[in-house]
Amino acid sequence: MSKLPDYLTKHPKSGIWYARRRVPRDVAGVIGRDEFSKSLETRDERLARKKVRAVLVGWDREIEEARRKPDLSTADVETLARYYYHQQEQADLAERDKRPLAAQKDAWMEEAVGRLAVRPRQSGANVDPSKALDLMLDEISNLDLSNMAQDHRRIRLSELRAHLARREYALIAHEAEHLIESQSLPITRYNPLNPDEVSEEFIKLCDRLMRAEIELLERQNERDQGDFGGGPRDPMLRKGNTKLDLTSFSDIIDEQEKRSRRGLGRTKSESTFRKYRTITKEFVEWRKNPRAATVTKEEVERWRDELIDNDFATKTVRDKVSCIKSVLNWGQSQSSEKLFPAGVPLDGFELPELEERDSAERTYTVAQAERVLIAARAQEASYKRWVPWMLAYSGARVREILQLTKEDFFQIGQDWFYHIRHGGDRTTKTKTSRTVPVHPALVDEGLINFVDSRPGVRYSPTRVWTVTSATG
Template sequence: MGRQTYLIRRGGAYSARLRVPLDLIEAVGRKELVKALGTNDPAEAKRLVWAVVDGWQRQFDALRNRAEMTDGDKGELVWSHYSGTLERDEVRRANTPQQADVDQALERAVERVGREGLDIHDPLQMLDAVMDADVMKNRRSGSGSVDAHVRQTKLADLRKHLATGENALVRHEIEAYLKQRNLTIDAVDRGELSRQLIRAEIEALQRTLERDDGNYGGEPADRLIKGLSGRVGAAKGESIEEVFEVFAAENVSGVAPDRINQMRRDIELFSQVAGKGFSVGQIDKKLVREWKALLIKFPVKATEMLAFKGMELREIVAANEKLKKKVLSDRSVNRYLSSLSALCKWLVNNGYLESNPVTGMSLAKEHNSTTLPFTTDQLNTLFNSPLFTGCQSADVWSLMAKEGNVLIRDHRYWVPLIMLFSGARPAEIGQLMLADVREEHGRWIMHITTEGDGDKRTKTKGSMRVVPIHPMLVRLGLIGYHAAQVKAGEARLFPKAVRNARGQMMAEFSREFSRYLTRIGIKEGRGISLYSFRHGVTDALRRAGYLDEQFGLILGHTQGTTTGRYGVMAHGVLEQRATLIDAIDYPGLDLGHLRDARRLLLASNLLKPQP
């Protein structure tokens, strides 16, 4: 379509115009779209028109990417129409004035007559005084009968429509549901669904009339609605949202709060496909398969993009067909699936499901997606780079990566080194209190635990452990740094290491460190990250002849113990762990310059230390 056809001029003002594609005319309900731009300036109109046309094109893309409405979708809509009618009736009844409300309003009217000296023979003055009481009285005595008449009239109309095939009273419900979930339905199924919705409302209105007589025990007589009550919509306490909170509170695996919060966000995304209030007992492979198919097309950080603001999962995926934003990796899709799988495993154990529908649904692992350890050359490049030897700016170190006279010696310097010689996770190191680093039986140790002051977390209960400090860290000055923090009156070893808005420790540094690795030429694509240090420790201990099960306790891969929590350890056990830590070695790695260069440069006042 030519550019000039997007603009039309009516009465001096411009409007945007777009012809609806032939295949979408039925869905849109018109052959042409027109929207006033509110300007008579041609230049301004040309600027404004493209945003309007782009919005229409997105709508077209969304319509073309609609999924076919399933039987499950139809059942959910019919049941929600039935239950929603009853819920609205209950709200109306709850808001009906009680006799006590009428009495209080009359008392206030009498007080006002006496207080203001109103003439009781003046109809206008008295009408004004008793207005509130009169309205309440009418609502209480008259609204019930009036409302009942309205419901009886609508019930009669619905029965006529059911007989004739008219769908005017329920058409808007179907259209709203289809739009919200980006679904489509053919004309035959639409007609049948309309009849089902009418049957649902007939049943619901009959229940409301029974309630007028004080009967709240009525059950659906229509077999369609009666059948849905057992399989669509969750009983109280059995919706996905409600049951997840029970799962999170129990936390039988003892996972970290950060992970629980991430799982909650993942399950909320799943609920956008299943439907709000969906029963956990109805989660099946078909639903999981549908979710996975959408996740594969889901843009990275979609919820943070203005382009997708206000959209849900299906709408975002449809909009991205045109925007072409980068989508989730297979690894990220699997992470979403693992969140649902953990919930479903708990559902099986607690009798909600017979089997885990997520089993076998994961995507094949991406080629070269596994985190790799650093090579010796990469380690030497890293530890000879500006972050460790002196940079131009402590604020933009990851972007500039240029040599200078600013010496960084906070968590950004120490966390990589501590990971290199302990295998500890970055968040575990970042949250260490000064009391967690201490001398036991003549050996300095790190106590990784949730005990003590502060908002401390570990991945699992087994992650709480005692890790001896490697001799190289002592030689590099970690104990001296610890003493300096004690002298400064700090409570934490790394006071500048903070949690982000989602409560994650070291998340920002982890991202910056990956960027830094790219800047200095170590990182290309996936594979290398802050966690590469942890994998390097595993390889170092294997080189030293240890089996994985022998050093799992060092990495926090064991069951929780009181030793891990409170850090009380016998001398012999500590010696065994010290032997493991001392075996961590990287042939060809030279860190002598960190200690020597620091001492020489500080002595010559060429470096500005950053505490």
């Protein structure tokens, strides 16, 4: 057989063949690891050589996609740039609506000139120059200065273009810092590891904000000429979120738990929410980012593959990935589909198939069931005596049987029933109550006689089962 390729290795203990490959440095940060690794699930070298080809093709595709897709921080700052552009655009349109009409401007100008001429005469010949200046500024502030603003915008537009071309961001740094502060963004101007160096995130934010302001000034100049139909030419501003969503997995689960308590949607137990918190915490620690809006399909695929490679059971992998998908769907619903404008990234996500097992492998045989029930007859504790028999003849769950009180049993004609309730301190998996008939075999066994012998207070019911004896 030919020389073993570098990407094929054999586990020294199990003998299982693995595919391994270094992740190129330029995409390691996006992919989230330095090395690919995948079990080929065989000890046969020939079969391993065949199976590894498909694995390598998949890795090549992942590397190509990582090089094509912008990193998350870029997507975030472009969202901020769109937010900045739309906020400033709305402010500009609102300011134009408040401008005076042409006839009003002329009348105001004449009145202002008249007031400036009269006030010095009224105050006497000796007028304090500083007071005269204040009077003049008061009048100017009441005038429409839109023409002066037009000149200012033309100058600023020219300067911004020149600065953007040479990557000089002093003209926009103040707006970037204000945006960071007002939005409580996790961005710092200077590199925490090197205070003399501007951080990459801040540079990127300034760059995108400068592009956004250039577009804004172009739209304002067009409106100054009566053209209100223009739109941004920069692809970054044409579509996408206009608000950076910092919602975390924990935020989504907390909100869903509140809705569940209010009876909105399908209710879930506290234990279910605890499980979801545990799984999402694992995922957050793996991806090193708590934000839900930044999750991608490729990222979850990598996590799924790592779980499989680390020999997690198929059902465990399905449960973990399904949990992430459920939480993202909750977040999408809670945000009125604004969390993922293009749709939840895990729609149609492929999960590992569960191996179908014969139910006979997981259930009691008749002989085993007989041994359990016969042994129960000799038990002293009442719950050990009767709960196995009720489980065998009802299909109810252990917790549901243990919650029964004497008042839950009732008779209609010759038949006996018991009520499995939900509410208060009593719960069922389906969150609903139901009535179950008492099987004739249980009547013959003496269950009803036992229940009748139990103490019961109508307004303060007690559990049927105790840990004392089968008869008391």
